[in-house]
Amino acid sequence: MTTEVDGFGPRRTLRPSAKVLPEQARAHNRSLVLQTLYRQGALSRADLARETGLTRVTVGDLVAELLDESLAIELGTRTDGNRPGKPATLLDLHRDGHRIIGLDLGDTDVFRGAVLDLDGTILHRHDVDARTLTGDAATRAVHELAAALLALADRPVLGIGVGSPGVVDLAGTVLSAPNRGWRDEPLQRDLHAAFGVPVIVANDANAAVLAEFGFGGASRDLMLVMVGYGVGAGLLLDGTPLFGPRSAAGEIGHVVVGTDGGDACACGKHGCLETWLAVPRLHARLAAGEPRDEVLRQTGERLGIALAPVVGALDLSEVVLSGPAELLEGPLAQATVDTLRQRTMEQFHGELTVRMTALGADIVMRGSAVMVLSARLGVS
Amino acid sequence: MTTEVDGFGPRRTLRPSAKVLPEQARAHNRSLVLQTLYRQGALSRADLARETGLTRVTVGDLVAELLDESLAIELGTRTDGNRPGKPATLLDLHRDGHRIIGLDLGDTDVFRGAVLDLDGTILHRHDVDARTLTGDAATRAVHELAAALLALADRPVLGIGVGSPGVVDLAGTVLSAPNRGWRDEPLQRDLHAAFGVPVIVANDANAAVLAEFGFGGASRDLMLVMVGYGVGAGLLLDGTPLFGPRSAAGEIGHVVVGTDGGDACACGKHGCLETWLAVPRLHARLAAGEPRDEVLRQTGERLGIALAPVVGALDLSEVVLSGPAELLEGPLAQATVDTLRQRTMEQFHGELTVRMTALGADIVMRGSAVMVLSARLGVS
DNA sequence: TTTGTTCGTAAGGTCTACTAACAAACATGA
């Protein structure tokens, strides 16, 4: 909250779109308590009251509700620190009381899945072979994977999060995923119908950027570039993922880079970012004997050229790369940040960083877990 | 509201940041009524209830409050249409009951200002000479302009909106405006202190994009490029203006365009967008006898090259230009849209448009009025 | 033992929006 110094309250968003009932206000405050508990761990009711600004009475009421649903548990009385007064009863999320299923459909060879706890720790893994799978066969494989993971979960499942390649709308329908031959595939609806568990499906890069925000210690404004068979990106602006009016935000793989030509792309254009950056292309160039460091430096430069207008327009200070570390880390990332610094306003990006994700190959599955946490608990 | 088909409600944002009290929920619903009235004009209480989803009772209560504050008025009973039942009492915003002051500090020669009504119609204008004004002298000129406009307002003033060049933070402090020699200039605070009226100060391009959204019939996702002495942009994403973590979103004037060099820029780099697009540069090239259409086509192409990654990453379908129409309209805008189509995914931008604003030179002042409407009434 | 502090809860009040019911004012059709 900003202080009232000029006759205005804190600047608000422009769109009051729907009515707000008291019930929804309570749900909001409940999420606030849950989120505080999620991030700070063992706290008493009084701590929560101080942290949230609600009164002890209200917090006590909300906590009772959470205890009822076994979303929270009491840990016992606080022992550390000889403080006066009645000792506090510590609370925490019931972190071991529920499970989350996370799916990553972005790989060309396998559909990967995991059972996670509320902290995003992976407890069990399961993959299914997905080579050459398209259409209904691919959909069936996803259902089989989900079923196998649900069988592995030994606690109530909070939900299933799915990171899918392609363009995914807000209802979790895969509007278009050429590699899998999906068009208007209602994955979220069908998985929910099949398993009766809340399901949330989103683009894999969008899931990944949420993982980086939730578990990777990233800032509230962030661009995550996923490099694999293709190139995609997820954008987080002020802590909120950007989807775009046609759900196609982050689709930068087929933006033409530079004004000096480039290789032909499957899309029909020349010099798309994917013709420079996709992993198969890089492997081909390296296999052809081109000098490794020079190839990586050139590639990083191209990425920087493509990202510079985006970084400038969005005022970003953090770009994270996800994909094969042996290619992206080092010269490539360095060339990217150098290029970005050369091509945007220096004074605004003293702190501009380009780095690899610390979450490795699990980033999409863990991001899927964040989606479930966010949707179910309002936690992030 | 999406329907509940998959166990999740409508997708929510990620951050419950502060507690919500019943009082704030009511303020939200009040804004909802106000916004409905603002956009749809003469409506009865029953109409408002149907439109907002609130009950007639609640709407009646909220309307009574608005009538008390003379923000709304009763127009009398509905006469048109022989319908059964008790005739409705029509309501409207008291559109002639208040005034808004809008300021545009973006021109190099003058500070421009206007008195507007709630519909954004300009009732009175007043300018002050601003050539060579910097620092405190510039600040004084702004205060004089505001005072003159307040004297012209014959109704209570809802607030003063200011569109300033440079980087402006959320508190309305101009962090940096080189042309005026402003650094950390607390314009919003000082204007409020001087006149006792709510004041809101933001970057001029951000104000402009709000005008285009509020009065220009633009969509919820929009980039507005202002071309003048420099080049700046305002971004609207899902109806919400983007400010950026350092309040520098939209600062694209010094992004390098292309990979084939370019003229030297005042910032020290070569080939910045401003070296191609700024009005003085264009006038210089035309005065030097270069062929007009070719110059404009080249310039539009450069703008397209710079915007392509942004349009792709943000999934934009609408780009609006503001500035001298004789330069921007026609070949330049056409070359921009052609270039954008050539450099981004075709399938996603069948509807991609690049056009001039219909609001002309008043766009920033009218955008400033939108900022006041938004902040004071929750209307947009 | 006394005093002061902290925690959690109980009781009661206020605010918000809801449901139910009704009078007023109209059109329509018997």
Next chain:
DNA sequence: TCATGTTTGTTAGTAGACCTTACGAACAAA
């Protein structure tokens, strides 16, 4: 003409959410 049905706006009462106030329990320190 008059009964009937419809629509509007208001009154009265109810349920929910959070608040303030008050209190007992459990502790440390004097």
